[in-house]
Amino acid sequence: MATSAEAVQIIKPATPPLDERSKYLRKLVVRTLEGGERGHVGSSMSLIEIMRVLYDDVLRYRPKEPQWRDRDRMILSKGHGCIALYVMLADKGFFPLDTLDTFCRRDSILGGHPEAGKVPGVEASTGALGHGLSISVGVALAVRMQKRDSRVIVVLGDGEIDEGSVWEAAMCAGKHHLSNLTAVIDYNKVQSAGPTREIQDLEPLADKWRAFNFGTVEVDGHDVEALRAVFHRLPLVQDRPTAIICHTVKGKGIRFAENDANWHHKSKINKDVVAKLYGALEE
Amino acid sequence: MRQTCLNMVHELAKRDERVVFAGSDLSPGLLADMKREMPDRWYMEGITEQNLIGMTAGLAKEGYIPYANTIATFITRRCYEQVAVDLCLHDLPVRLIGNGGGLVYAPLGPTHLAIEDIAIMRALPNMTVTCVCDAKEMVRLMNATLDWPHPIYIRLAKGGDPVVSREELGFAIGKAIPMRRARSKRSAVLMSTGVMTTNSLAAADLLVKDGIDTSVVHFHTIKPLDKETALDFARDAELVVTVEEGIRIGGFGSAITDVLVEHLGTAAPKVKRLGLPDEFPHNYGLQDDLFDIYGLMPNQIAASVGKAVQMKNKVA
Numbered sequence: 283m284a285t286s287a288e289a290v291q292i293i294k295p296a297t298p299p300l301d302e303r304s305k306y307l308r309k310l311v312v313r314t315l316e317g318g319e320r321g322h323v324g325s326s327m328s329l330i331e332i333m334r335v336l337y338d339d340v341l342r343y344r345p346k347e348p349q350w351r352d353r354d355r356m357i358l359s360k361g362h363g364c365i366a367l368y369v370m371l372a373d374k375g376f377f378p379l380d381t382l383d384t385f386c387r388r389d390s391i392l393g394g395h396p397e398a399g400k401v402p403g404v405e406a407s408t409g410a411l412g413h414g415l416s417i418s419v420g421v422a423l424a425v426r427m428q429k430r431d432s433r434v435i436v437v438l439g440d441g442e443i444d445e446g447s448v449w450e451a452a453m454c455a456g457k458h459h460l461s462n463l464t465a466v467i468d469y470n471k472v473q474s475a476g477p478t479r480e481i482q483d484l485e486p487l488a489d490k491w492r493a494f495n496f497g498t499v500e501v502d503g504h505d506v507e508a509l510r511a512v513f514h515r516l517p518l519v520q521d522r523p524t525a526i527i528c529h530t531v532k533g534k535g536i537r538f539a540e541n542d543a544n545w546h547h548k549s550k551i552n553k554d555v556v557a558k559l560y561g562a563l564e565e
Numbered sequence: 566m567r568q569t570c571l572n573m574v575h576e577l578a579k580r581d582e583r584v585v586f587a588g589s590d591l592s593p594g595l596l597a598d599m600k601r602e603m604p605d606r607w608y609m610e611g612i613t614e615q616n617l618i619g620m621t622a623g624l625a626k627e628g629y630i631p632y633a634n635t636i637a638t639f640i641t642r643r644c645y646e647q648v649a650v651d652l653c654l655h656d657l658p659v660r661l662i663g664n665g666g667g668l669v670y671a672p673l674g675p676t677h678l679a680i681e682d683i684a685i686m687r688a689l690p691n692m693t694v695t696c697v698c699d700a701k702e703m704v705r706l707m708n709a710t711l712d713w714p715h716p717i718y719i720r721l722a723k724g725g726d727p728v729v730s731r732e733e734l735g736f737a738i739g740k741a742i743p744m745r746r747a748r749s750k751r752s753a754v755l756m757s758t759g760v761m762t763t764n765s766l767a768a769a770d771l772l773v774k775d776g777i778d779t780s781v782v783h784f785h786t787i788k789p790l791d792k793e794t795a796l797d798f799a800r801d802a803e804l805v806v807t808v809e810e811g812i813r814i815g816g817f818g819s820a821i822t823d824v825l826v827e828h829l830g831t832a833a834p835k836v837k838r839l840g841l842p843d844e845f846p847h848n849y850g851l852q853d854d855l856f857d858i859y860g861l862m863p864n865q866i867a868a869s870v871g872k873a874v875q876m877k878n879k880v881a
Contacts, residue, residue, distance in 0.1 A: 418623060421623040423623070424626075424628070450615055451620070454610055
C-alpha cells in the first residue's frame with residue numbers, strides 16, 4: 283500500500299550552490315585525505331550535507347559525553363564514508379580537529395573504516411557492508427523496550443544495499459513498526475565498479491522501501507533546507523520506520539571527481555592532488 | 566539438552582531483565598511461556614540469520630543479553646561475517662545457541678551437519694566456544710553464561726543424551742573437568758568435548774579390561790582452553806587421544822595439540838586426534854551411524870587407544 287509519505291516528496295530541480303559551511307567541511311575532508319594520503323573521496327563528499335544537517339540540526343548528543351544514555355544513535359553503515367563522519371565529529375568537539383591529520387596512521391584512532399570504542403561518537407564498527415541496518419534494528423528495539431525517546435538514524439550507501447542482509451533487516455524493521463528508526467540512503471548512483479544502474483540496478487528504489495513498510499521520501503541530498511525539512515518530520519508515517527532516499531552526487535564539490543567511479547577511493551594522494559582538491563573547492 | 570537450554574533461557578530471563586531470546590524459524594510454541602510472560606523479550610524473526618545476529622548485536626550494545634538460537638550450521642556458517650564483526654569485533658555478550666552440533670542431523674545430510682563449527686568459531690577473537698556433554702551440565706553452563714562478558718557459542722547435542730557429568734566436580738567456563746583419573750600418571754589420556762566425553766568414558770571402561778588404564782578429561786569449554794589441566798595430564802602421559810564430533814582441521818584436537826607442542830616441545834607425548842577427516846560426510850542414517858563411520862563409537866575409540874599404545878610400545 284502506498285503511504286502518505288509520497289505526499290512529502292521534496293526534490294528541488296536544481297541543487298543550490300554549496301555554502302561556506304559545506305565548503306569548510308569539504309576542506310576538512312581534504313585535510314583528512316592529506317593526512318592519510320588516501321581515502322574514499324567520492325563516497326565521503328556525497329555525504330557531507332547529510333552529515334551536516336544531522337549533526338547541526340537533528341541529532342541529540344553530548345560531545346564530551348559520547349555514551350550519554352539519551353543521545354540519538356547515528357550509525358554510519360557505509361563505513362567507507364567515514365571521513366565525512368570524522369570531520370563532523372571533530373567539528374563538534376568529540377575529538378580535536380588536528381586528529382584528522384592522523385587519518386590511517388599507525389597509532390591513529392581514525393582508521394579507513396570507523397571503529398566503535400576507539401573514536402568518540404562512533405556507534406558501531408562498520409566497513410563490511412550490510413551490517414548497520416540490522417544493528418540499528420536491535421538498537422531501536424532496545425530503546426523502545428527501555429521506553430526512551432532516542433532516535434536511531436542509519437546511513438546506508440547505494441552500493442551497500444545490494445547486500446541481501448539489508449533487506450532482511452528492512453523486513454524486520456517493518457514488522458516491528460520501528461518508527462524510531464530512519465534509514466538514510468546516500469544514493470549517489472555510482473559504486474566502486476561503476477554506475478549502479480549498470481552494476482546492480484536498484485530501481486525502483488523508493489517502491490522497494492515502501493514495499494518493505496517504510497515511510498519513504500526522496501530528497502536532494504545536497505539541499506540543506508530540504509534535508510532539514512524532511513528530518514524534522516520524522517517519522518514520516520506513524521508506526522513505520524522511515525527511509526530517506528537522498529539523491530546525491532558522488533564526489534560532490536570536486537568538479538573533476540564528480541560522478542567518477544575512479545574517485546570512489548584514492549591512494550597516493552600527494553601534495554599536488556591535495557592542491558587540486560582544494561582548488562576545486564574554490565571554484 | 567536443547568529443551569533444558571531453552572528452559573534455562575526462560576529461567577535466566579525471569580532472574581535478569583537483560584535477558585532476551587531471539588530465534589529464527591524454530592518449532593511452533595517454542596518458549597511459549599516466556600513469550601506470554603515477557604513478550605517484548607521474545608523474538609522470532611524468520612529465516613534471516615544475518616539480520617538476527619546484527620539485531621542481537623544492537624540489543625547487546627544497549628545493555629541486553631540476547632540468546633540467539635537456530636540450527637548450529639546456520640548460526641555459524643550462514644552469518645559468519647555478522648558473528649565476526651557485529652559480535653566479536655564489538656565483543657558483545659550475545660549467546661549463540663546452535664541446535665544439533667556435529668553429526669546430530671545425520672539423516673538430513675551435509676547441508677545440516679555442523680562439522681567445522683568449532684574450528685571456525687574458535688578462530689574468532691573474543692569468542693568463547695562451549696560444548697557440554699549432557700543436560701545437567703547445560704544447566705551449569707547456562708547459569709555461568711549470564712555474566713560472562715564476551716560472545717559465547719553454545720553447541721547443543723542431540724537431546725536425551727546420557728547424563729555423565731557430576732555436579733560435585735564443579736563447573737566454570739574455561740575450566741576442564743577430569744572425569745576419570747588413571748592410577749598411574751604414565752598412562753593414556755582421553756581428552757574430549759561434548760558427547761564424545763560420554764563415549765570416551767565408555768571407551769575407558771573397555772580399555773581397563775585390556776589392562777590399559779586411561780584418564781578422561783572433559784573440555785566443555787574449547788575456548789578459552791584450560792591449558793593447565795591439559796598440560797597437567799599430558800606431561801607424564803604415554804599417549805593423548807583427543808576425541809571430537811567434528812572436523813579435525815582447526816578443531817578441538819588442534820587446540821590441544823597447539824598447547825602441547827608450544828609448551829612441551831619435543832617432550833610432548835604422542836597425540837592422536839579422532840574426529841572427521843577433511844571431507845563432507847557421504848552417508849545418512851543416524852548420528853551413531855556416522856560415529857561408526859568415523860571411528861567415534863566407544864569400542865572404536867578404545868581400539869584406537871589400544872592400537873596407539875601397542876605401536877608406541879613396539880617402537881620403544
